[in-house]
Amino acid sequence: MNVSKSNFLGLFLLGLSLAVGISIGGYFIGQTMYNAKVALNTAEAKGLAEREVQADRAEWRVSFSATGRTRADVPNLYTQAEGTQQVIIDLLKASGFTDNEIATDALSYSFREFRNNEQIVTDQDHTISGSVSVSTDKVRLVGAARAKMSRLIADGHNILSGQPVYRFTRLNEIKPEMLREATKNARLAANEFAANAGVKVGGIRSARQGGFNIRDAGEEYGDTRKIEKMVRVVTTIDFYLEK
Known part of the structure; x- marks a missing residue:
């Protein structure tokens, strides 16, 4: 097959162009992949x-009870429990809490019998109990009021001051x-x-x-x-x- 010089030159230039193009294209593809x-x-x-x-809310519960040995004691136990409840409320108000921050629950009655090995009743407990709760944003007042509760215990009231709960809301x-x-x-x-x-x-x-x-x-x-x-x-x- 005879190929003229001009055709040969054209084919050569075409091949060279393709080679250069592929080389340049490969560079850009490679560079793109590298950058990626x-x-x-x-x-x-x-x-x-x-x-x-600092906590911005506090909840605190104070529980109280009055206990007697016979069912006949129950009316007096109610009166005693109501008195303790009011004493707690008065102390809380004197400590800076308002009616809206103080809540009371209904007084409850519980009864227990104690028996010996012959199943004979040897003793009884009749208890009236309740609680007073505080929910407030006056968190600094709670600790001071709790410290004052010890005075009520010294006065003969059966009180249990719970651990205050402080929350950040x-x-x-x-x-x-x-x-x-x-x-x-x-x-x-x-x-x-x-x-x-x-x-x-x-x-x-x-x-x-x-x-x-x-x-x-x-x-x-x-x-x-x-x-x-x-x-x-x-x-x-x-x-x-x-x-």
């Missing part, structure tokens, strides 16, 4: 935010700011990693928010016994890394 690979490199970092807060008010702080701290941690690796921190690829945790200040467990509390949240964020 770099862009997908990520670093996971955790960010912590903490806030010291305004978590939603501080959530946004704490999440921003946790995210900022996560980026700072990622920047430390990136600086050591010779890369830069880019945008956020994904984020996972841990639950908000409320604990009594200085305690590992429990969140209702102290007025002072610590709120804590940890976010886990994947950042893109850029060259």
Whole structure:
């Protein structure tokens, strides 16, 4: 087969163009894949935010009872229990609590018999009991009022002062700011990693928010016994890394 010089030159130039084109195209494809690979490199970092807060609600229950040995004592026991109930209410009001913050439940009656080995009744307990509850935002008054209850015990009243429950209920008010702080701290941690690796921190690829945790200040467990509390949240964020 005879091929003229002009045809040969044309074929040569065409082949050269294809080779150059493929080479250039391969470069851009390779560079694109490289850039994509770099862009997908990520670093996971955790960010912590903490806030010291004070409880804004308190619940407190004071229980009382009057006990007698015979059923004939029951009317007097009711009168005695009602008197103790009123004494507790008076003390709470004198301590700064209002009627709307104080609640009482109905007095209840219970009866027990004690028998010997021959199943003969040897003793009885007849008890009238009740309680007075406080629900308030005056959290600082609760401790002082509770201390005064000991005077009623010294006066002969059968009283059991329960452990106050202190709660922080305004978590939603501080959530946004704490999440921003946790995210900022996560980026700072990622920047430390990136600086050591010779890369830069880019945008956020994904984020996972841990639950908000409320604990009594200085305690590992429990969140209702102290007025002072610590709120804590940890976010886990994947950042893109850029060259």
